[in-house]
Amino acid sequence: xxxxxxxxxxxxxxxxxxSDWAINRFPFPFHEDSYMYAVNMEQHRGxxxxxxxxxxxxxxxxxxxEMKDRAMVLSDDPLRCQSLPHxxxxxxxxxxxxxxxxxxxxxDLFELHRNGDKWHWINKPLGxxxxxxxxxxxxxxxxxxxxxxxxxxxxxxxxxQRDDNLWMDAGIVTTQADWSLDFDIGMNxxxxxxxxxxxxxxxxFVRALKFLLNIQQGAPARRLNWTxxxxxxxxxxxxxxxxxxxxxxxxxxxxxGRKQYLRVELQTFFRLPRSNGLVFPIRCYLxxxxxxxxxxxxxxxxxxxxxxxxxxxxTYKGFIDNRPMMLDYLSEFDDGEPTSDGIWPDxxxx
Amino acid sequence: MSKFNFPESIxxxxxxxxxxxxxxxxHLMVADAQGAEAIIxxxxxxxxxxxxxxxxxxxxxxxxxxxxxxxKLGAAQLYVGPSYEAxxxxxxxxxxxxxxxxxxxxxxxxxxxGQAMLEATNAGIPHTxxxxxxxxxxxxxxxxVHCKGITExxxxxxxxxxxxxxxxxxxxxxxxxxxAFQGVCIDAEDPGNVPASVELYK
Numbered sequence: 001x002x003x004x005x006x007x008x009x010x011x012x013x014x015x016x017x018x019s020d021w022a023i024n025r026f027p028f029p030f031h032e033d034s035y036m037y038a039v040n041m042e043q044h045r046g047x048x049x050x051x052x053x054x055x056x057x058x059x060x061x062x063x064x065x066e067m068k069d070r071a072m073v074l075s076d077d078p079l080r081c082q083s084l085p086h087x088x089x090x091x092x093x094x095x096x097x098x099x100x101x102x103x104x105x106x107x108d109l110f111e112l113h114r115n116g117d118k119w120h121w122i123n124k125p126l127g128x129x130x131x132x133x134x135x136x137x138x139x140x141x142x143x144x145x146x147x148x149x150x151x152x153x154x155x156x157x158x159x160x161q162r163d164d165n166l167w168m169d170a171g172i173v174t175t176q177a178d179w180s181l182d183f184d185i186g187m188n189x190x191x192x193x194x195x196x197x198x199x200x201x202x203x204x205f206v207r208a209l210k211f212l213l214n215i216q217q218g219a220p221a222r223r224l225n226w227t228x229x230x231x232x233x234x235x236x237x238x239x240x241x242x243x244x245x246x247x248x249x250x251x252x253x254x255x256x257g258r259k260q261y262l263r264v265e266l267q268t269f270f271r272l273p274r275s276n277g278l279v280f281p282i283r284c285y286l287x288x289x290x291x292x293x294x295x296x297x298x299x300x301x302x303x304x305x306x307x308x309x310x311x312x313x314x315t316y317k318g319f320i321d322n323r324p325m326m327l328d329y330l331s332e333f334d335d336g337e338p339t340s341d342g343i344w345p346d347x348x349x350x
Numbered sequence: 351m352s353k354f355n356f357p358e359s360i361x362x363x364x365x366x367x368x369x370x371x372x373x374x375x376x377h378l379m380v381a382d383a384q385g386a387e388a389i390i391x392x393x394x395x396x397x398x399x400x401x402x403x404x405x406x407x408x409x410x411x412x413x414x415x416x417x418x419x420x421x422k423l424g425a426a427q428l429y430v431g432p433s434y435e436a437x438x439x440x441x442x443x444x445x446x447x448x449x450x451x452x453x454x455x456x457x458x459x460x461x462x463x464g465q466a467m468l469e470a471t472n473a474g475i476p477h478t479x480x481x482x483x484x485x486x487x488x489x490x491x492x493x494x495v496h497c498k499g500i501t502e503x504x505x506x507x508x509x510x511x512x513x514x515x516x517x518x519x520x521x522x523x524x525x526x527x528x529x530a531f532q533g534v535c536i537d538a539e540d541p542g543n544v545p546a547s548v549e550l551y552k
Binding site: 244249 | 360495498523532534
C-alpha cells in the first residue's frame with residue numbers, strides 16, 4: 001500500500017487517531033479471556049501480510065508524527081537518550097540493522113547505498129539524506145544510536161551482555177510506560193525489572209533472561225506487553241508524571257470511550273553482530289476504547305481481562321482507580337458470547 | 351550496636367552484610383558515623399589487618415565519639431574528614447593509586463556506602479567484590495525523578511525535594527550509578543493532597 005502519514009499530535013490537543021487500517025492491524029495483546037505474566041516469547045520472523053509483525057521494524061501512519069514528538073521530548077530533556085561509553089559499537093550495530101531492514105522492507109520509503117564504509121542513507125518520509133562513514137562518529141550529526149532512533153518508531157534499549165546478565169547500558173526512551181532510562185541506565189536485567197510485582201515470584205525473569213541470553217544473530221524474538229493510558233500521550237514518563245498524572249482523573253463515563261487508551265508494546269529482541277549486544281525495541285501502539293470495541297471479539301475479551309485482573313497488576317499498571325468506570329463502559333460490549341482463540345480480529349472494518 | 355535489619359525488598363535495593371577481614375596487602379575502609387563500630391570490629395577479628403589499612407572516616411554528627419578509638423587502631427593511614435564531599439577527592443586519589451587486589455570495606459549510612467561504592471566501581475572494582483555493612487541512621491539519599499536533584503539524608507516518607515519543592519514518595523528502587531533511591535511525586539493525581547510524613551521504617 002501507499003503509506004499516508006497522519007497529521008496528528010500526542011500532547012495538548014491530542015489529535016492522534018487510528019484509521020480503519022490501523023485498527024484492523026492493531027496488536028491486541030490478549031490471546032484468551034484472561035491475563036497473567038508469562039514468558040510469552042515467539043520468533044520474530046514476519047507475520048501475516050499487512051500485520052504489525054510482517055516487517056522487522058514496522059512503519060505505520062503515525063511515523064512522521066511520532067518522530068516529531070520524539071524530537072520535542074529530546075529537546076525538553078536530553079537525558080532521555082544516553083549511551084555509556086562502551087556502547088558506541090552497539091550503536092553502530094543498531095544503525096546498520098535498522099538501515100538495512102528498512103531499506104529492504106520499505107524500498108519506496110528508505111534507501112541505503114553502501115560502498116565500503118561510505119554509506120548513503122535516504123529517508124523520504126522525514127526528508128533526510130546523509131552521506132557518512134560507517135564506524136566514524138564524526139560524520140553523523142548525532143551518535144549512531146541517537147541518529148537512527150530519531151528516525152525509528154519505538155523506544156530502544158541497547159543491552160550489553162556480560163556476567164551471564166543483560167545490562168541496560170544505552171537507550172532512547174520517549175514513549176515509555178512510566179519508567180526512567182536516566183535512573184535505570186547501568187542496571188542489570190533483574191534490577192531494572194525490580195519494581196514489577198508478581199513476576200519475580202513466578203520465575204518469569206529468570207526464564208526470560210535465559211531465553212534472551214541465547215538469542216542468536218538473524219533469529220530475533222518478540223512478545224507483546226500492555227498497559228493503559230489516558231489520552232494518546234506517548235511520553236508517559238516518570239520525569240513528567242507530576243504534569244500528566246492528573247489526566248488520569250479526567251475520565252468520565254461520557255468521555256471514557258475516546259480518552260481511555262489501551263497501550264500495547266511490541267517488544268522485539270535482536271542480537272547485534274559486532275558488540276554481541278542485544279537491542280530491545282519497545283514499540284508503542286495506542287487505541288481508544290471506542291475504536292477497540294469496533295472489533296466485537298476485542299470488546300468482549302478486554303472486558304473480561306480487565307474485570308478479572310489481579311489487583312496488584314491493575315495497581316502497577318496505574319488504572320486501579322479507573323477500573324470500575326472502564327468495566328461499566330466495556331460491559332456494554334460483552335454479550336457473554338464465547339471468543340475465538342488467538343489475538344486476531346473476528347471481523348475487519350471496511 | 352547500631353545495626354538495623356532491613357525488611358526484604360525488591361531486587362534493585364542494596365543488601366548489606368557484615369564486614370569480614372580478607373587477605374590482601376592493601377585495605378581501604380570508608381565509614382561514617384556509627385560505621386566506625388564495624389571498623390573496630392574488623393580490627394578485633396584480625397589484629398594484623400589495620401597496619402595495612404587506609405581509613406577514611408566522616409564522623410557525621412557523632413563528634414569525637416569514635417575518633418579516639420579509631421586513632422588507637424594503628425591504621426597505616428587514618429583520615430577524619432568533615433563531610434563526604436570533602437573526603438571525595440582523597441577517596442578518588444586513593445583508588446586511582448591502588449594496586450590490583452585492594453580490599454574495600456564500606457560501613458555506615460546507605461548514602462555514604464552508595465557514594466563510596468560508586469567511586470570504587472568507577473575505578474574498576476566490581477560492586478560484588480566490595481563489602482558493606484550498614485550502621486547507624488536509616489536515612490536515604492534520594493533522587494527526584496522530576497528535577498534530578500539529590501536530597502541527602504531523607505528520614506521521612508513523603509518528603510519535600512530540596513531542589514524543586516515537589517512532595518515525593520520514597521521508593522525502594524535504587525540506582526548504583528546515581529547512588530540514590532528514587533523519589534516520585536506523591537500528589538500528581540490529586541494535587542495538594544499530600545499525606546502526613548511518617549518516619550522511615552517506623
